[in-house]
Amino acid sequence: MAERTDQPGFRRQYDAQLHLLDRQILDRDGLPVAKVDDIELVVRADGRLAVAALLCGPGALGPRTGGRLGRWTKAIWRRLRPDEDPQPGRIDAALVTGTDSAVHVSASAAELRLDGLERWVRRYVVDRIPGADHAD
Amino acid sequence: MKKLFAVALGILTAIGGFVDIGDLVTNALVGSRFGLSLAWVVAVGVIGIIVFAEMSGRVAAVSGRATFDLVRERLGPRIGLANLLASMGVTFLTFIAEIGGVALAIEIATSVDEVLWVPVVAAALWIVLWRVRFAVLENAFGLVGLALVVFAVALWKLDPDWMDLWAQVTSPRPGANETWTSYSYYAVALFGAAMTPYEVFFFSSGGVEEHWSEKDVGTMRLNVFLGFPLGGLLSLSIAAVTAVVFLPAGVQVESLSQVPLPVAIALGKIGLAIALLGFFAATFGAACETGLSVGYSMAQFYGWSWGKFVAPRQAARFHAVVLLATVVAVAVLLTTVDPVAVTEYSVVFSALALPLTYLPILVIANDPDYMGERVNGWFANALGSVYFVVIVVVSVAAIPLMVLTRGGQ
Amino acid sequence: MPTDPTVPTAVSGAVTRHRISALLGSRVLLRDGSQAGFVTEVRLAGGPGLQSYVVEGLVVGSRVQGSMLGYDRREVAGPWLVRALVRLVNRDLSYVPWASVSRIDWDGHVVEVDRVGPLTDERALR
Numbered sequence: 085m086a087e088r089t090d091q092p093g094f095r096r097q098y099d100a101q102l103h104l105l106d107r108q109i110l111d112r113d114g115l116p117v118a119k120v121d122d123i124e125l126v127v128r129a130d131g132r133l134a135v136a137a138l139l140c141g142p143g144a145l146g147p148r149t150g151g152r153l154g155r156w157t158k159a160i161w162r163r164l165r166p167d168e169d170p171q172p173g174r175i176d177a178a179l180v181t182g183t184d185s186a187v188h189v190s191a192s193a194a195e196l197r198l199d200g201l202e203r204w205v206r207r208y209v210v211d212r213i214p215g216a217d218h219a220d
Numbered sequence: 221m222k223k224l225f226a227v228a229l230g231i232l233t234a235i236g237g238f239v240d241i242g243d244l245v246t247n248a249l250v251g252s253r254f255g256l257s258l259a260w261v262v263a264v265g266v267i268g269i270i271v272f273a274e275m276s277g278r279v280a281a282v283s284g285r286a287t288f289d290l291v292r293e294r295l296g297p298r299i300g301l302a303n304l305l306a307s308m309g310v311t312f313l314t315f316i317a318e319i320g321g322v323a324l325a326i327e328i329a330t331s332v333d334e335v336l337w338v339p340v341v342a343a344a345l346w347i348v349l350w351r352v353r354f355a356v357l358e359n360a361f362g363l364v365g366l367a368l369v370v371f372a373v374a375l376w377k378l379d380p381d382w383m384d385l386w387a388q389v390t391s392p393r394p395g396a397n398e399t400w401t402s403y404s405y406y407a408v409a410l411f412g413a414a415m416t417p418y419e420v421f422f423f424s425s426g427g428v429e430e431h432w433s434e435k436d437v438g439t440m441r442l443n444v445f446l447g448f449p450l451g452g453l454l455s456l457s458i459a460a461v462t463a464v465v466f467l468p469a470g471v472q473v474e475s476l477s478q479v480p481l482p483v484a485i486a487l488g489k490i491g492l493a494i495a496l497l498g499f500f501a502a503t504f505g506a507a508c509e510t511g512l513s514v515g516y517s518m519a520q521f522y523g524w525s526w527g528k529f530v531a532p533r534q535a536a537r538f539h540a541v542v543l544l545a546t547v548v549a550v551a552v553l554l555t556t557v558d559p560v561a562v563t564e565y566s567v568v569f570s571a572l573a574l575p576l577t578y579l580p581i582l583v584i585a586n587d588p589d590y591m592g593e594r595v596n597g598w599f600a601n602a603l604g605s606v607y608f609v610v611i612v613v614v615s616v617a618a619i620p621l622m623v624l625t626r627g628g629q
Numbered sequence: 630m631p632t633d634p635t636v637p638t639a640v641s642g643a644v645t646r647h648r649i650s651a652l653l654g655s656r657v658l659l660r661d662g663s664q665a666g667f668v669t670e671v672r673l674a675g676g677p678g679l680q681s682y683v684v685e686g687l688v689v690g691s692r693v694q695g696s697m698l699g700y701d702r703r704e705v706a707g708p709w710l711v712r713a714l715v716r717l718v719n720r721d722l723s724y725v726p727w728a729s730v731s732r733i734d735w736d737g738h739v740v741e742v743d744r745v746g747p748l749t750d751e752r753a754l755r
Binding site: 101105106107109115116117118121140145148149151153185186193202205206209211215216217218219220 | 283289290293298351353354429521522525528530531533534536537539589590
Binding site: 129144 | 633634635636637644645646647648649650652653669670671672673674675676677678679680681682683684685688727
């Protein structure tokens with residue numbers, strides 16, 4: 085990724101679809117984590133809806149894509165999850181350090197634990213091939 | 221001095237890397253049937269790819285983000301997904317064609333059937349994508365691809381009637397044996413071959429791989445403004461030699477083995493060998509680009525880590541997609557489908573998919589959120605708008621023309 | 630009894646969470662039951678920290694897929710053709726500030742509002 089020297093801050097005002105949804109999430113090292121597939125709002129005591137978390141993964145994107153494809157995506161994703169009522173990948177809003185063209189978070193990709201598929205593929209496919217840890 | 225060398229390398233790589241199996245096959249075929257009467261389409265297509273490659277390169281340099289990365293942000297998940305499927309589909313089709321093209325090039329050289337070479341080529345390709353550094357990959361195949369200059373040399377050696385050739389260029393109409401319908405169909409095919417969508421995915425993703433920043437915009441522009449037109453001339457020289465050798469004889473180019481024949485006639489065995497080397501480099505390089513582009517588009521849509529600049533285990537899903545694409549491509553080619561036929565379909569479907577790729581680029585290049593002050597100027601926008609209309613017209617015409625001409629009969 | 634109005638409200642022990650995608654595309658109904666349009670955008674403001682941003686208002690458009698190409702404001706730079714296309718799609722946008730929202734039916738995707746006002750362009754905010 086190109087080195088960004090300017091510290092990303094927050095906009096005074098966000099339009100969810102324009103500025104937040106479908107944006108790339110970058111971890112504290114600038115590496116891609118996921119896209120903002122949906123946003124979780126929570127009802128505060130004063131009745132306002134506050135941003136609670138960024139939601140990622142097929143559990144979040146499926147319903148948003150909508151239509152039959154979206155429902156199937158969500159159904160398949162639920163099947164693959166061991167829990168009764170699986171929650172989609174979640175990044176707490178407090179972890180967001182700022183936004184420019186992407187959303188930056190303070191944790192590393194590994195800490196966020198959103199990468200189930202990545203770890204699975206890494207373990208069963210990529211790591212089995214020699215040279216998997218050799219960067220360009 | 222070092223800077224000059226780097227700039228020259230970039231331009232030469234752009235020239236040699238411009239031609240892929242789609243350009244090879246389509247230009248050769250068009251030259252043998254229409255002479256140079258469709259040369260204007262190549263010119264229009266080259267200018268088009270210059271306009272959009274510059275835009276996507278600038279986006280990559282200024283925002284640090286690649287094209288497909290931003291497509292979903294602008295189109296939303298639904299239309300973005302449709303875009304992904306269509307773009308990936310076309311790029312994958314092109315990928316199959318390129319691998320087939322490499323195998324065909326080796327077949328011409330060795331007389332061993334291309335189907336037998338397909339697994340070998342695919343294995344070599346995948347190893348290159350896995351281990352070879354991105355910069356080396358780009359430069360090596362780009363430079364060796366310059367061997368295709370032998371077509372221009374052959375043209376000169378064949379001592380054609382230049383006035384006649386020029387007359388063909390300046391009379392943009394089908395000849396006696398062709399109809400306006402087939403002429404238009406091949407115009408669409410040539411345009412699709414010049415403006416293949418994967419070019420901009422690869423170009424902008426490559427820019428991010430190489431950590432371009434705003435300082436690199438100037439060099440990027442040099443590569444694009446000098447490299448691409450010269451690459452276009454290379455394509456035209458292929459059309460010209462087949463026009464000189466095949467058109468008068470009424471022979472249609474139907475297989476890749478016919479394409480280097482004019483070079484063999486003009487320059488003998490050495491010329492033929494150089495031409496085949498050029499084929500190999502151009503198609504192998506393009507196979508690398510399309511293979512990576514299949515991975516780029518999917519990874520960038522879903523927000524996965526991607527690219528060769530991180531270790532493969534840090535971009536496991538990306539590499540798995542590329543591996544899977546390679547395996548499926550081999551399976552398709554092992555059904556003994558004719559790679560030339562696949563190529564012809566890939567260029568027409570590229571033409572069909574053009575609006576999906578280029579409209580988002582035009583929009584993104586105008587967005588100060590990503591571009592800051594380096595948004596499109598009025599000139600880039602004027603050209604972009606004109607080309608957008610052209611692209612839509614070509615896209616709409618592609619399938620009807622394909623049906624009417626029954627695939628270019 | 631929570632004294633801090635900014636904490637999430639707990640209803641029988643569980644905090645009420647919603648997806649913003651459930652709000653986008655919802656039908657907007659006025660008090661008399663007539664339809665004013667669809668929610669095409671949710672405006673958030675607040676801070677510091679993203680967790681302190683709250684829904685400030687809703688942008689309402691006449692069609693569900695309102696925000697086209699990210700250009701849902703009147704003044705945009707860009708090629709004439711794109712601007713013309715965008716203006717065509719976003720002809721009649723209006724705005725509902727939070728105070729005018731009376732009820733949100735999250736499951737039924739309906740938002741009931743008191744009134745709908747003009748959308749003032751604030752694209753230049755950074």
